[in-house]
Amino acid sequence: MSEFFQQIINGLSLGSIYALIALGYTMVYGILKLINFAHGEVFMLGAYSGYFLASALGVERYSASGQSFPLGLALVVLLGAMALSALLGVTIEALAYRPVRSAPRLTPLITAIGASLFLQNAAVLLFTPNPRPYPPILREVRFTLGGVIVTNIKLAIFVVAIVLMIGLHQFVQRTWTGRAMRAVSMNMDAARLMGIDVNATIRATFAIGSALAAAGGILFGLDQITINPLMGVLTGLKAFVAAVLGGIGNIPGAVVGGLLIGLAEQLTAGYLSPDYRDAITFLILVVILVLKPEGLLGVVRQEKV
Amino acid sequence: MSEAVSAGTRAADLEVSGLQVLYGGIAAVKGVSFTVGRGEIVALIGANGAGKTSVLKAVIGLVPAAKGTVRLFGREANAIPTHRRTALGATLVPEGRAIFAGMSVRENLELGAFLKRDAATLGARFERVLRLFPRLGERLDQAGGTLSGGEQQMLAIGRALMGEPKLLLLDEPSLGLAPKLVAQIFASVVEIAKTGITILLVEQNTRLALETAHRAHVLVTGKIVLSGPCAELRSDPRIKAAYLGETL
Numbered sequence A: 001m002s003e004f005f006q007q008i009i010n011g012l013s014l015g016s017i018y019a020l021i022a023l024g025y026t027m028v029y030g031i032l033k034l035i036n037f038a039h040g041e042v043f044m045l046g047a048y049s050g051y052f053l054a055s056a057l058g059v060e061r062y063s064a065s066g067q068s069f070p071l072g073l074a075l076v077v078l079l080g081a082m083a084l085s086a087l088l089g090v091t092i093e094a095l096a097y098r099p100v101r102s103a104p105r106l107t108p109l110i111t112a113i114g115a116s117l118f119l120q121n122a123a124v125l126l127f128t129p130n131p132r133p134y135p136p137i138l139r140e141v142r143f144t145l146g147g148v149i150v151t152n153i154k155l156a157i158f159v160v161a162i163v164l165m166i167g168l169h170q171f172v173q174r175t176w177t178g179r180a181m182r183a184v185s186m187n188m189d190a191a192r193l194m195g196i197d198v199n200a201t202i203r204a205t206f207a208i209g210s211a212l213a214a215a216g217g218i219l220f221g222l223d224q225i226t227i228n229p230l231m232g233v234l235t236g237l238k239a240f241v242a243a244v245l246g247g248i249g250n251i252p253g254a255v256v257g258g259l260l261i262g263l264a265e266q267l268t269a270g271y272l273s274p275d276y277r278d279a280i281t282f283l284i285l286v287v288i289l290v291l292k293p294e295g296l297l298g299v300v301r302q303e304k305v
Numbered sequence B: 001m002s003e004a005v006s007a008g009t010r011a012a013d014l015e016v017s018g019l020q021v022l023y024g025g026i027a028a029v030k031g032v033s034f035t036v037g038r039g040e041i042v043a044l045i046g047a048n049g050a051g052k053t054s055v056l057k058a059v060i061g062l063v064p065a066a067k068g069t070v071r072l073f074g075r076e077a078n079a080i081p082t083h084r085r086t087a088l089g090a091t092l093v094p095e096g097r098a099i100f101a102g103m104s105v106r107e108n109l110e111l112g113a114f115l116k117r118d119a120a121t122l123g124a125r126f127e128r129v130l131r132l133f134p135r136l137g138e139r140l141d142q143a144g145g146t147l148s149g150g151e152q153q154m155l156a157i158g159r160a161l162m163g164e165p166k167l168l169l170l171d172e173p174s175l176g177l178a179p180k181l182v183a184q185i186f187a188s189v190v191e192i193a194k195t196g197i198t199i200l201l202v203e204q205n206t207r208l209a210l211e212t213a214h215r216a217h218v219l220v221t222g223k224i225v226l227s228g229p230c231a232e233l234r235s236d237p238r239i240k241a242a243y244l245g246e247t248l
């Protein structure tokens, strides 16, 4: 039984990382009906931003002297990487998507793949293809809870993800920018008629989604020990499946989808075989596309006027 | 039929001159000129496909003017994007209402105040809209998409009023409504005009439009073929001809 709970704990923490990334896919899709294929690379570059920020703040000195990195500095790393990635997301939107926004649907899809490949290769060039050990922004502390091993890192992943998701929910429901985002996703022209600056709203969407992906990248680095320039490919794809599973365009759906994919992956690895941990995600994708293409929480969309 | 005539006497909130709208090279609006003076109700009438919606969209900037100019409140607006034309004080209540279906009536109304969100006056505006359309007050928490057609029209107009526009562009507010509701909507248009808001009213209900507006223009296949004070047009036999799509 404790084995089962162990898998659940691991699944939820992995799943909350997927959820953070899935939010970016779903928010952008909700507004532009665009699958932002470069989002996995934003996640990867977020992890690298955290890596370099932590180095700049002297994380090695702390660990060499046996001290743990101060929590305040860890927060600076997190927020700094989120800010840098927000900037990156906005730049990708301006360069790769805005110029082709009124082109046929296939065009932005191709520029999205192009942006993704460009960023992957730029990262290989800049950072070398070799995996890097992630700096100990949080020093691991293990404790057992009724036979289940919990680390402070898994706990932190869960807490950070939940705080960010609640923050996003409040933002989208309560602020005027959040309302503008929902209005633009429902009816872009009607939003313009309300005086909403659609371009600024799209920028805000990319900024927020990218910041969340960066947080996911740092948490992923902490959880998986190493990062590499291609880490965004598979993880990005899984997070995308999570968004589809929850109902793409639906914010709570992305969270539910992310957690479910994380759980499915861990349970498969634990009880079936670790070889199937990636395959299960795509099995889920096929099943959901056949049985409920609009996703678990999605609604069948009416065509806009 | 020159329309610059009335512009001299009153400050014009809207001046359209030589407007052309193209869709993929095909002209839907072919050189339309008219003005709407401050406080006036001007009707734009014409059959299906005459180009009425296209004129309104060009006025608010949802489609570009291929030729000609749109001046709002004395300012050339061709290069101004839609959301900033709204900020200048012009608001379109579009054909089909464009309610935010997944949002409640209350949220829809609040979004109308996106640019005028100061809490001090927001409540008063809200009350004013609910007084104009009491039906909305009974349905504040209902999703906009589940309202009846008439209620959606009230919501669309109410939402526009939340932004305190100076110029209200209405695209077929009576479309698809039962006669009783049509009368109610037209009555509210008159009420709104009494508060000093300038109105450009696009309608196919020629009789009611001519009873409600001060002046009217008749649009046939992208051109204004007839203009004048409504009192005169009401008895003009050419109105009927235009409405049936015959050439004048």
Ligand SMILES: Nc1ncnc2c1ncn2[C@@H]1O[C@H](COP(=O)(O)OP(=O)(O)OP(=O)(O)O)[C@@H](O)[C@H]1O
Pocket: B023, B024, B028, B046, B047, B048, B049, B050, B051, B052, B053, B054, B055, B095, B204
């Ligand atoms: N997006 C578009 N693409 C191509 N053609 C268009 C487009 N929008 C309108 N048109 C064409 O332009 C012409 C004028 O259309 P418009 O909608 O302005 O007419 P309308 O007077 O508002 O008609 P209705 O009374 O039916 O609403 C029509 O022939 C229409 O088919």
Ligand SMILES: [Mg+2]
Pocket: B052, B053, B054, B095, B171
């Ligand atoms: Mg029309």
